[in-house]
Amino acid sequence: MPPDERRAAIVDATLPLVLQHGAGVSTRQIAEAAHVAEGTIFRVFPDKDALMHAVTEKAFDPGPALRELSEVDRDQSLRDRLVAATRILQRRLSGVFGLLDALGLNRPPGGARCRAQAPSTMNDAFRAAIVDLIGPDEHRLRVSAAELAHVLRLLVVSGTHPRITDGRPLAAEEIVAVLLDGLRRPGTPAAPSALRPTGRESVTMIED
CATH class of the missing domain: 1.10.10.60 (Homeodomain-like)
Structure with a gap:
């Protein structure tokens, strides 16, 4: 060999x-x-x-996950594409979090080649991959595709980290449901615009 x-x-x-x-x-x-x-x-x-x-x-290499994201079937519905993407991101993060925990580290070791790519550059690459996955469905969103990609990443990180979740990680379907549907009961009026989060038109990110 x-x-x-x-x-x-x-x-x-x-x-x-x-x-x-x-x-x-x-x-x-x-x-x-x-x-x-x-x-x-x-x-x-x-x-x-x-x-x-x-x-x-190897564990921190973003390449394999980015390739998987590029291979998600674009013929699926937006929801199904986002669920597939979330599963890919969760698999990667589970490996990263597991390795850090096994090595007793709180962050990637400094000076390693695995950090040659700045975190901001890596995060930009993942956000761009999600934006590409949303594609022509962006018009259905109440926020930009880039904003949805940013919030998805935050939900995936917090919903996957074993200490943040207290051992109860969110399933990919749950993360996407929160992202697209919010937590309001169907038919319940949204909060007045003055009370909505700054920078977003609604907690619900997809047009009804």
Whole structure:
């Protein structure tokens, strides 16, 4: 197996072990999971810290999730597209939050290549992907597609983080229902415009 493929295989085998055992996972456990000799790990990585760095880099790489978002079927309804997108975002964040917790970190490690892309740039990329997913249905919204994408991201982060949710994460369908429908009972009048949130025409984001 070429070195690059061997490296990727070892990283792929290590990530679930780190989620289970934290940074204390042994190279012997990694070797067994990757089906290689323990010495092979150190022919690919100079030390265990380098391997942990590669695992963190993989977990924070936005590329796979962005590709999944681009592949969501545009023939689905807006609601179904947003549910699919929310599931993709939740899978990514669950992995990120799980890794940080396993490593005992509150934020991504500084100085790592996984942070070469500024958080603002990464967030912009995800918002742009959601805007693209909304596409021609933007006219049905009471806010811009960019605003909906921003609020969706906030709901996904807060509704997925294990500590914020107290172990009760929101399902993708629930997040999208809050986003598009709000929490008013059907037929209940909306609040007067003076009491509505600044910058939005209504809690409900889609035209009735």
